Amino acid sequence: MTSIDILSELKSNKVAAEIKAGRRLDGRKMDEYRKITIENNISDNADGSARVRLGDTDVMSGVKMIVGEPYPDSPDKGSISVGVELLPLASRYFETGPPREAAIELSRVVDRGIRESKTLDFKDLCLVEGEKVLVAFIDGYTINHAGNLFDACSIAAMSALLEARIPKIEDNKIIHGEYEGKLKIKRKPVLNTFAKIGSTVIADPSIDEENAMDARFSVSTTEDDYMCAFQKGGPGSFTGEEISTAIDTAFKNSKNIRKLFK
Amino acid sequence: MAKKNETKVLVDKKGKRIDGRGVNDIRPLKIEAGVIPNADGSASLEWGQNKVIVSVYGPKECLPKHTQNPYKAVIKCNYRMATFSVPDRKNPRPARREIEISKVSGEALEKAIFVERFPGTEIDIDIEIIDSNAGTRVAGLVAAAVALADAGIPMKDLVAGVGVGKADGHLLVDLNKDEEDADDAVDIPLAILPNSEELVLLQMDGLLTRKEWDKALKMGIEASKKVYEVQKEALKKKYENVKVKEVAK
Numbered sequence: 452m453t454s455i456d457i458l459s460e461l462k463s464n465k466v467a468a469e470i471k472a473g474r475r476l477d478g479r480k481m482d483e484y485r486k487i488t489i490e491n492n493i494s495d496n497a498d499g500s501a502r503v504r505l506g507d508t509d510v511m512s513g514v515k516m517i518v519g520e521p522y523p524d525s526p527d528k529g530s531i532s533v534g535v536e537l538l539p540l541a542s543r544y545f546e547t548g549p550p551r552e553a554a555i556e557l558s559r560v561v562d563r564g565i566r567e568s569k570t571l572d573f574k575d576l577c578l579v580e581g582e583k584v585l586v587a588f589i590d591g592y593t594i595n596h597a598g599n600l601f602d603a604c605s606i607a608a609m610s611a612l613l614e615a616r617i618p619k620i621e622d623n624k625i626i627h628g629e630y631e632g633k634l635k636i637k638r639k640p641v642l643n644t645f646a647k648i649g650s651t652v653i654a655d656p657s658i659d660e661e662n663a664m665d666a667r668f669s670v671s672t673t674e675d676d677y678m679c680a681f682q683k684g685g686p687g688s689f690t691g692e693e694i695s696t697a698i699d700t701a702f703k704n705s706k707n708i709r710k711l712f713k
Numbered sequence: 714m715a716k717k718n719e720t721k722v723l724v725d726k727k728g729k730r731i732d733g734r735g736v737n738d739i740r741p742l743k744i745e746a747g748v749i750p751n752a753d754g755s756a757s758l759e760w761g762q763n764k765v766i767v768s769v770y771g772p773k774e775c776l777p778k779h780t781q782n783p784y785k786a787v788i789k790c791n792y793r794m795a796t797f798s799v800p801d802r803k804n805p806r807p808a809r810r811e812i813e814i815s816k817v818s819g820e821a822l823e824k825a826i827f828v829e830r831f832p833g834t835e836i837d838i839d840i841e842i843i844d845s846n847a848g849t850r851v852a853g854l855v856a857a858a859v860a861l862a863d864a865g866i867p868m869k870d871l872v873a874g875v876g877v878g879k880a881d882g883h884l885l886v887d888l889n890k891d892e893e894d895a896d897d898a899v900d901i902p903l904a905i906l907p908n909s910e911e912l913v914l915l916q917m918d919g920l921l922t923r924k925e926w927d928k929a930l931k932m933g934i935e936a937s938k939k940v941y942e943v944q945k946e947a948l949k950k951k952y953e954n955v956k957v958k959e960v961a962k
Binding site (some may be wrong): 550552553554555558559563566567568569626666669673674677678679680681682683684685686687688689690691695698702 | 721775792809810812813815816817823824828869901906910911912913914915916917919920921922923926930934950
């Protein structure tokens, strides 16, 4: 969105001035998240699902497993696909149609944050080596965009995955409504997104803060002290020190967020 | 991305990699500025097996009009891989990966450009990958920075970068495809403004500890500065034979 909306521009100036003075408009500390609630099992037809609210940001995610063919270079492995669609439901600025770069970046960062933690052993998803595997589609949708869709969508995707049951399979076909246990989840990665406004880095930016930000940084952390994905976005820059501080904050905040998972 | 490579030893006991490099060495890098006559600025780059050609057109009127920004030039960056540039033919349709790389590359370059001097305009940067062997996004970015400078666009600094990461338990600079396909591979493409060391591109995937990151960042900055020297040389070389016509007195 490059066109200028005069109200959001005035608000951005206000946000930046307040941040410079050490305050956030909603009164949060610089490293503080908005309230997060996770609601599980929002769709009976889904193999696993969740709806997540992060302040006024509202998103949902559902898992569907299908029987597919393995990639030629990994015949004994199933796979996952994580996506997010920016539904027009969620913002006056979202439009229907094929995904644009913002939606693609969001989808790919949420995907990497989970995939690269190696939380799933893709061999568990193999049915017949070289022929049939399970592919887990984890699809997210935005319901209300009030900032930080990255973290909200990531929490929703992970919550849905934690809920996900493996469908019963006969003759390489899924029997709908019958299940054979749950997916084995090894790690619970949590994505932490920061916004840089002026020379201040804040956690969990609201929509007003996102409109005012120069750059964005996301890091996905695991409970065994690994980081598994980075993404820097926006036309601004970060110093090495700012990244370091953000990483420390991310490890700290992730611990609290992880407790909310079932 | 994930291919098996368990049997291969990627770094030997002396710290030598399979292509003979040490852990901090980048592959041979060549850059040439001014290779497309029609373009306002251009560059070609060869970095190991990676081959890239970049054009810059602009600043020019930003169209369609609703994409204009009354405060600054809009950077329109396109990273694309030729269908023949990868082992299996790439579908010519822009993939999601290419769209994401275009976005983060354009944002990285924007920080270096005085965009606020050209409101209402766009600067088109087209990055075409001709041959690839891991590290094409930083290769494209490095070439694009040279092409922008070649176009005479006012810049705070060039953008220099490198892929750092981990393979076979070792932190490495400028991973090649074999290294990137290791089971424990971590890939961290990064780019900086070399003078301030500010990070303008930073991505990562794979499992990395906090300590490893601190070290990888240092290695990445150091290697990026080597890349920076090659970029400056390319620009100097293009202009070394420019003769100033003497004005008759």
